[in-house]
Amino acid sequence: MKLKNKKILVTGADGFIGSHLVEALLAEGANVRAFCFYNSFNSYGWIDTFPKDKLAKLDIFMGDVRDPNGVRTALKGMDAVFHLAALIGIPYSYHSPDNYVDTNIKGTLNILQAARDLSLERVFITSTSEVYGTALYTPIDEKHPLQPQSPYSATKIGADSISEAFYRSFDLPVTIVRPFNTYGPRQSSRAVIPTIVSQVLAGAAQIKLGELESKRDFSYVKDSCQGFIEIARSGKTIGEKINIATGREITIRELAENIIKLISPRQNIKIISEDKRKRPANSEVMRLLGNNKKIKALTDWKPKYSLKEGLGETISWIKQNMDRYKVNIYNV
16 A cells, blocks of 8 residues: 555554654655544643644544544544554553453454445554463464463453454455554653663662563564554555564563663662562563564565664653653552
8 A cells, every 4th residue: 555645544643652653654645634532631642742844734633442433433534544542551451451441442343343334445453462472482473372461461362353353254454563562752651661761860779660581572663663654555464463573582671771871871770670560470471572574574674773772762852851751650
């Protein structure tokens, strides 16, 4: 699919990855409708930080993916949809699973139903590497078993399954895009990299984290968004589930050590594990290392940023936006 001049809806456009994807699509010449979560403050989330010339190119739609009528209205006249709207905090999913079912499963169903009725050209459903659970083998390819180790991951598995069912049942041109751990500017401190960076920048003597020995495959947000773009360009990706991963892994302890060296190499900062930040034992995902052979075979994508380069840009942004981070509390 050629993206230039295409009418594209992005749900979750006000969020971390969504706002970056909106920018990437604008750069491709697409006509973007940004679906932002309705709120009484009339906040467009991260889109509020866009320069005026970029804002002028956007069609802002305020709504809620849990509302079928709003979703259908937003999708009218669109050629394609990138569905990113979701509840993603794993700790919050332990005590509010109903919200996750409503948003992640029913919200996705609303997108699929409307996209089918309106005969959209392409439908891109955003998944997560969390659906794989702790790796049974590495690197994790798209055939790896799905393991719901949290209410969050269970709802994303549900959303993926109903999406695949719509492809098989109704020939809806669905692609399930499965990013591994994405990081970068605008990410909240409920994620591990902003948590570490903000604590170091605040001058903390101790960096408080959860499980330190778990391993993750971190993808810089610009690489992840380019993955979405390349997947959309390819006609070979319809009906497929596709990882966006670097194929490199690092423990959370090593990650914290690297960040400390980049920000404050001469300081003796301790890294500690707090029980309240750990997941329940059977819920902790100890290893996620992605196989990216499929995306490379079907598209022209390849990661451009090393972890050091991506961390450098992220640290620089957080340093300029420290007022947005509540460093002294555990952000669930």
